[in-house]
Amino acid sequence: MTVIDSNTLADRIEDLLPQTQCTKCGYPACRPYAEAVARGEANYNQCPPGGAEGVARLASLLGKPVIPLNSANGIERPRPVAVIDEQVCIGCTLCMQACPVDAIVGAPKQMHTVIAELCTGCDLCVPPCPVDCIAMPPVTGEATGWDAWSPSQADAARERHNRREARLAREREAAEARAAARRAIGTAPAADAPDAAKASNVATTTANAAAPAAPAADDAEAKKRAIIQAALERARQKKEELAAKGQGPLNTERVSADVQAQIDAAEARRRRLGLAANDVNNADDANEADTPSTKH
Structure with missing residues (x-):
């Protein structure tokens, strides 16, 4: 019996995945799922975007029988694209x-737009939206699974995901370096204090450069609050309409730890402000929810 190296096998499995990075398989991205399958820790029928054909491809690679897609991970469906109201x-x-x-x-407090040709239909933008303004309409007709996707689209999505992960890693390292420089002020010997202070000043300057500028005048701030208040009022009305129809947010059961942490943070901000979890009719809450830590 030939033993296949697990890392090499993980590479081959990953190449057969659609790279939507949707987390429906139960893992934070396609690569961790591929590694889990290669180690025998996950089954090869947990990828809804790949559908039945995806299961068949993996079964052929692994020399195993074709089995149905695990319904606990989702269903095979036409590919959707996120649309922001x-x-x-x-x-x-x-x-x-x-x-x-x-x-x-x-940008913060500005209209957001989905680049349709880049969207993988992962649904992950839906749960954290505090005003439920994102819809996921299907765009591939009756085509599902790999019939609704292509290897070139998968390769492009994987490249964008990898670039994003690398960027976030650099931002985390930069934040840690700034924090270390600030801590050095209180721990460095007196002779080293100027250097520590200089490092801290550089870090502070960098952070300030990345931070959004403060409003130039009170009337500008008042205008922003009025715009946000109007948007929140529209959101409240829409939520009431959806509730009357028995409709609600999508994909709220299986989200990644990072996305769930964002949702929890938003709810914590609401509680800190003394707001009910479902109260969006407050401009201050929108300001508190403005966290432009990720640059685009």
């Missing part, structure tokens, strides 16, 4: 932070 969006940036392939562009 511009009349409801409040520019909180949470959808941008959740998108695994940087397919959403925008």
Whole structure:
């Protein structure tokens, strides 16, 4: 019996995955799922975007029988694309932070837009949206699974995901370096204090350069609050309409730890402000939810 190296096998499995990075398989991205399958820790029928054909491809590679897609991970369906309701969006940036392939562009308190040709239909931008302004309409007709996707699209999505992960790693390292420089002020010997202070000043300057500028005047701030208040009021009305129809947010059961942490942080901000979990009719809450830590 030939033994296949698990790393090499993981590479071959990953090449057969659609690279939507949707986490429906139960893993944070396609690569960790491929590694788990290679180690025998996950089954090869847990990828809804790949559908039945995806299961068949993996079964052929692994020399195993073709089995049905595990319904616990989702269903095979036409590929959707995220669409943001511009009349409801409040520019909180949470959808941008959740998108695994940087397919959403925008700025804090500004309208966000989905680049349709880059969207993998992963659904991950839906749960963190505090005003439920993102829809996921299907765009491939009756085509599902690999009939609704292509190897070239998968390769492009994987490249964007890898670039995003590398960028986030650099940002984390930079943040840690700034924190270390600040700590050095209190721990460095007196002779080294000027150097520590200089490092801290550089870090502070860098952080300030990345931070959004403060409003130039009170009337500008008041205008921003009025715009946000109007958007939140529209969002409240839309939520009431959806509730009356028995509709609600999508994909709220299986989200990655990072996305869930963003949702939890938003709820914590609401509690800190003394707001109910479902109360979006407050401009201060929108300001608190403005966390442009991820650059696009």
